[in-house]
Amino acid sequence: MQLSGCEVKNAFFCFTCLLTNSTDSAWTETGIADLKNFHAKVKKHNSSEKHLNGFIEFSMLGKVDIMCQLDSAYRRNIKTYNENVSKNRYILGKLIDCIKFCGKFELALRGHDETEDSKNPGIFRGLVSLMAELDCVLKQHIERSENRVFLGLSKTIQNELLEPIYEVCLSLVRSELSKANFLAIEVDETTDCANLSQLVLIIRYELLGQINERFISFVRPKSHSADDVTAAVLCELEKMNVHETPEKLIAQCYDGAPVMSGHKSGVQTRVREVYRNAHFIHCYAHQLNLIVERCVTGNKQVRIFFSNLEGISTFFSRSSTRTAILDEVVKKRIPTCPQSIRWNFKSRSVITVYKYQKEIVECLERIIDDDASDYKTINKATGLKGFLQDEDFLFWLNFF
Structure with missing residues (x-):
């Protein structure tokens, strides 16, 4: 047995096992520092199967490998290894x-x-x-x-599995993009579960007469300046090999933020410096939302209606006791709007209150009659009950 010492770990290692990458970690990774029982450990390691296999493998370096024909133990080790690989x-x-x-x-x-x-x-x-x-x-x-x-x-294993799956999906999208005739990108800002801002990048392309839309990635630029947002978008396009055929990119779609749509220094202008055919298209859904919102909020009664509508969902969501009563009577939650731009949440709130108006009034009455309710809760519940029975509120509820 050949020994080697390490002055860093202050321990002895088996030179043969180190060279042959043996699985005996005590002699290849940890090292032996116990000199009192050192002789016994050396003797035991010399007669172990792992050391003997490593010694045979080391002695056969540069020679013809006939172990598969002569040594049944060696063949058995190969069989066991292949079985473990298949199982894993x-x-x-x-x-x-x-x-x-x-x-x-x-x-x-x-x-x-x-x-x-x-x-x-x-x-x-x-x-x-x-x-x-x-x-x-x-x-x-x-x-x-x-x-x-x-x-x-573990979460580490989950991430290590998700990353290659994501790469396989991207490789498929890259192959389709290379065959596509025209491309377009959509970029918008959203927030994650930690309420941190990030960009969402989507690519649309035409392939064999069909329009395909693929999510590419979430991007978190260094800042919200046009320089950093542009750099993040261009970096993602390079990852998808779009820069190899820049003439294919014919459209870029953003919302109405000046940093995105500015004609002199916005993101769309800087992207067109690299992709000259990438014409800017405003997000029509965002435009429509802004137009409708401006029109309806010009009416004072409409502003009061949506304010009270939001107050109903907020009132029940701020208390577990009120939520429990809502679940018991209505058996459905009233949607809350996390951001004002997500206008679909408002329609969901209108539909829910319209459909369960009587049940919501019953919930408010139970909260008012409950002896455990404080004065502030009773005051809010009484006000919301009055709105749900008000003629103007009911008119706009039916209208919307």
Whole structure:
């Protein structure tokens, strides 16, 4: 047995096992620093199967490999290794199937508490647990930790699986873009669950007479200046190889923000310096929303109506007790509008209040009659009940 020392770890290592990449971590990674029992450990390691295999592999360097024909133990090791590889590929396929299921139905993989004793660890871990009950191989992999290479339930493993899946999807989009005749990009700003601003990039293209729309990525530029937003957009276009055929990009669509649509220094102007055919098209849905909003808010009664409508949803969402009463009587939540630009939430609120008007009034009456309600809650509930029975409010409710 040949020994090598490390002055950093202050320990001895097996030189042969290091060269042959043996799996005996005590002699290849950790090292032996216990000199009291050193002789016994050396003797035990010399007779171990891992060391002997490594010694045989080291002695055969530069010679003809006849181990597959002569050594049954060596052939057995190869067979065991291939079986473990096949098993790990099978487990990996099951984990990818769970991720594909979540993606198909747009479900979040993770939960708020992913500990082992959590009652609600998230959809991904729940799917894996369900599949383990139906698949004995997957169940054995999860339960017997000493025989596994990876468990596959941690957030690190999830991210490592999501990244190649995302790259495979992008490679497919790149191949379609290379065959497309015309391209267009759509960029808009939204917020994530942490209320941080980010850009959404979508590419539309024509292929074989069909219009395809593909989500590309969420981009978080360094700032909201035209320089940084333009740099972020151009970087994503280069990743999709659009810069190789710049004449294909014929349109770019943004909202009405000056930093995006400015004619002198906006993003659309700077993008056209690189892609000359990329004509700017204003977001028509945003335009329509602004026009309608300006028209209806010019009426004082309409402003009062939408203010009171928003007050109804806010009143119930600010208290778990009020929400419980709403769930019991109406059996449906009143949608709240997270941002004023998301106008579809207003229509959902109008439809819900219109459909369950009597039930909402019943909820307010129960809150007013409840002895546990404070004066402030009773005051708000009484006011909202009056609005729901007011002729002007009911007229606009029916109108919208």
